[in-house]
Amino acid sequence: xxxxxxxxxxxxxxxxxxxxxxxxxxxxxxxxxxxxxxxxxxxxxxxxxxxxxxxxxxxxxxxxxxxxxxxxxxxxxxxxxxxxxxxxxxxxxxxxxxxxxxxxxxxxxxxxxxxxxxxxxxxxxxxxxxxxxxxxxxxxxxxxxxxxxxxxxxxxxxxxxxxxxxxxxxxxxxxxxxxxxxxxxxxxxxxxxxxxxxxxxxxxxxxxxxxxxxxxxxxxxxxxxxxxxxxxxxxxxxxxxxxxxxxxxxxxxxxxxxxxxxxxxxxxxxxxxxxxxxxxxxxxxxxxxxxxxxxxxxxxxxxxxxxxxxxxxxxxxxxxxxxxxxxxxxxxxxxxxxxxxxxxxxxxxxxxxxxxxx
Amino acid sequence: xxxxxxxxxxxxxxxxxxxxxxxxxxxxxxxxxxxxxxxxxxxxxxxxxxxxxxxxxxxxxxxxxxxxxxxxxxxxxxxxxxxxxxxxxxxxxxxxxxxxxxxxxxxxxxxxxxxxxxxxxxxxxxxxxxxxxxxxxxxxxxxxxxxxxxxxxxxxxxxxxxxxxxxxxxxxxxxxxxxxxxxxxxxxxxxx
Numbered sequence: 001x002x003x004x005x006x007x008x009x010x011x012x013x014x015x016x017x018x019x020x021x022x023x024x025x026x027x028x029x030x031x032x033x034x035x036x037x038x039x040x041x042x043x044x045x046x047x048x049x050x051x052x053x054x055x056x057x058x059x060x061x062x063x064x065x066x067x068x069x070x071x072x073x074x075x076x077x078x079x080x081x082x083x084x085x086x087x088x089x090x091x092x093x094x095x096x097x098x099x100x101x102x103x104x105x106x107x108x109x110x111x112x113x114x115x116x117x118x119x120x121x122x123x124x125x126x127x128x129x130x131x132x133x134x135x136x137x138x139x140x141x142x143x144x145x146x147x148x149x150x151x152x153x154x155x156x157x158x159x160x161x162x163x164x165x166x167x168x169x170x171x172x173x174x175x176x177x178x179x180x181x182x183x184x185x186x187x188x189x190x191x192x193x194x195x196x197x198x199x200x201x202x203x204x205x206x207x208x209x210x211x212x213x214x215x216x217x218x219x220x221x222x223x224x225x226x227x228x229x230x231x232x233x234x235x236x237x238x239x240x241x242x243x244x245x246x247x248x249x250x251x252x253x254x255x256x257x258x259x260x261x262x263x264x265x266x267x268x269x270x271x272x273x274x275x276x277x278x279x280x281x282x283x284x285x286x287x288x289x290x291x292x293x294x295x296x297x298x299x300x301x302x303x304x305x306x307x308x309x310x311x312x313x314x315x316x317x318x319x320x321x322x323x324x325x326x327x328x329x330x331x332x333x334x335x336x337x338x339x340x341x342x343x344x345x346x347x348x349x350x351x352x353x354x355x356x357x358x
Numbered sequence: 359x360x361x362x363x364x365x366x367x368x369x370x371x372x373x374x375x376x377x378x379x380x381x382x383x384x385x386x387x388x389x390x391x392x393x394x395x396x397x398x399x400x401x402x403x404x405x406x407x408x409x410x411x412x413x414x415x416x417x418x419x420x421x422x423x424x425x426x427x428x429x430x431x432x433x434x435x436x437x438x439x440x441x442x443x444x445x446x447x448x449x450x451x452x453x454x455x456x457x458x459x460x461x462x463x464x465x466x467x468x469x470x471x472x473x474x475x476x477x478x479x480x481x482x483x484x485x486x487x488x489x490x491x492x493x494x495x496x497x498x499x500x501x502x503x504x505x506x507x508x509x510x511x512x513x514x515x516x517x518x519x520x521x522x523x524x525x526x527x528x529x530x531x532x533x534x535x536x537x538x539x540x541x542x543x544x545x546x547x548x549x550x
Contacts, residue, residue, distance in 0.1 A: 017516070050511040051511045067405075
């Protein structure tokens with residue numbers, strides 16, 4: 001059959017592109033033209049045939065299975081950085097590595113490389129009459145202080161060495177530090193941190209973290225060093241007290257910047273409000289994708305508010321943040337901490353999965 | 359675990375919740391906020407339609423493509439344009455997923471045949487036409503095939519297809535016209 005020149009009208013009619021006079025004209029033409037009528041019927045057949053294709057309803061079981069699969073994948077997607085982002089990171093790392101290699105080859109032929117840029121070292125300044133002894137056990141340097149005052153400066157190299165200062169009543173573990181400690185009559189009088197952080201053990205039921213700028217004394221838990229100095233001159237003005245910060249169980253907890261560490265207020269209700277506010281600050285960093293910062297803030301939160309109702313959330317989110325920031329070792333440690341504290345926690349299974357994923 | 363955090367990180371629900379959100383825009387707003395239960399509702403509402411489209415347009419891996427469509431929708435939900443019904447939007451995502459795959463004709467044809475054998479029996483007045491349509495569809499280029507199915511089988515308007523695929527509406531009509539003509543040619547002389 002010869003095709004009609006107005007066949008386009010049939011297509012346009014089916015596609016709903018005609019209206020008004022054009023529509024009526026096409027309909028009239030369809031009634032009178034055999035070729036277009038046949039074309040139209042075939043087009044309807046094709047449309048119906050296409051609708052039939054793939055139209056079999058999935059079974060209820062398939063739907064449920066697919067639903068579970070989708071929700072699990074969506075949930076997983078929240079925990080895992082996207083594959084594209086991982087690929088980008090990998091490519092970037094490879095590019096940086098190659099660039100470093102090229103630079104090393106080019107510069108290395110002209111300039112001698114230093115054998116070692118930094119190495120682990122400990123400097124101890126002892127006050128007159130101080131009694132102390134140094135020894136090394138495995139990778140740990142021990143300083144036993146019996147009497148007097150020591151100022152300890154530790155420079156950390158690439159190794160795993162650590163420093164422990166023991167007084168008759170306390171243990172002070174260095175975590176990247178310049179600090180002073182004084183012992184009088186077999187009692188520790190103060191520990192004052194100038195840089196970095198130390199963990200104090202034996203001062204209470206849990207370890208206490210002392211940050212740069214803070215100090216500890218038996219009568220006043222942790223006090224800002226500046227206020228401490230002022231306080232000696234200005235009698236009657238109480239120094240600003242910080243709550244002692246119990247340390248996380250994992251030794252390699254990230255350093256908490258003093259400015260980032262939230263402060264607690266004395267009353268219970270205001271303490272809860274502060275906890276909420278601190279948690280929100282950490283959540284903002286988390287939502288913004290600042291994973292390292294979020295991990296630090298959650299660690300700070302855990303240290304500051306160990307009994308908060310959000311403490312478990314913070315512990316879990318810290319694991320997630322560390323995982324997303326690519327800090328695998330810290331993530332593992334944080335995961336262990338979470339599982340130790342909350343073996344039946346809401347997120348225990350997910351933390352186990354994250355810990356196993358590496 | 360505290361309530362605010364539960365709102366952000368929900369456990370995978372095993373059952374659909376009782377209350378349903380009628381408006382798709384509101385549902386997608388909840389999906390964008392990380393509500394997995396809302397995603398479950400979206401799935402319940404549109405998965406069969408998306409799956410059917412993927413079967414028509416791609417044949418193989420239709421299940422995976424439908425899943426991929428919903429996962430893409432989760433990522434794209436914050437940018438949803440706020441229409442009350444999101445079916446065209448989801449089908450647009452599905453179409454892009456299908457176009458991204460770009461499988462070969464032979465593979466597609468083989469799988470369409472397998473699907474035709476394994477699919478639940480659909481009583482079609484002309485089983486021969488169904489088989490020939492499957493074969494002919496497999497021979498169409500993916501770009502034309504997707505437009506043809508969105509227009510003919512899914513009933514999307516030219517404007518909707520243009521918007522969802524990110525192409526001018528004139529291109530939609532051109533592709534549709536060529537797809538139909540090519541399809542008729544593949545079906546046989548009596549169809550031209």
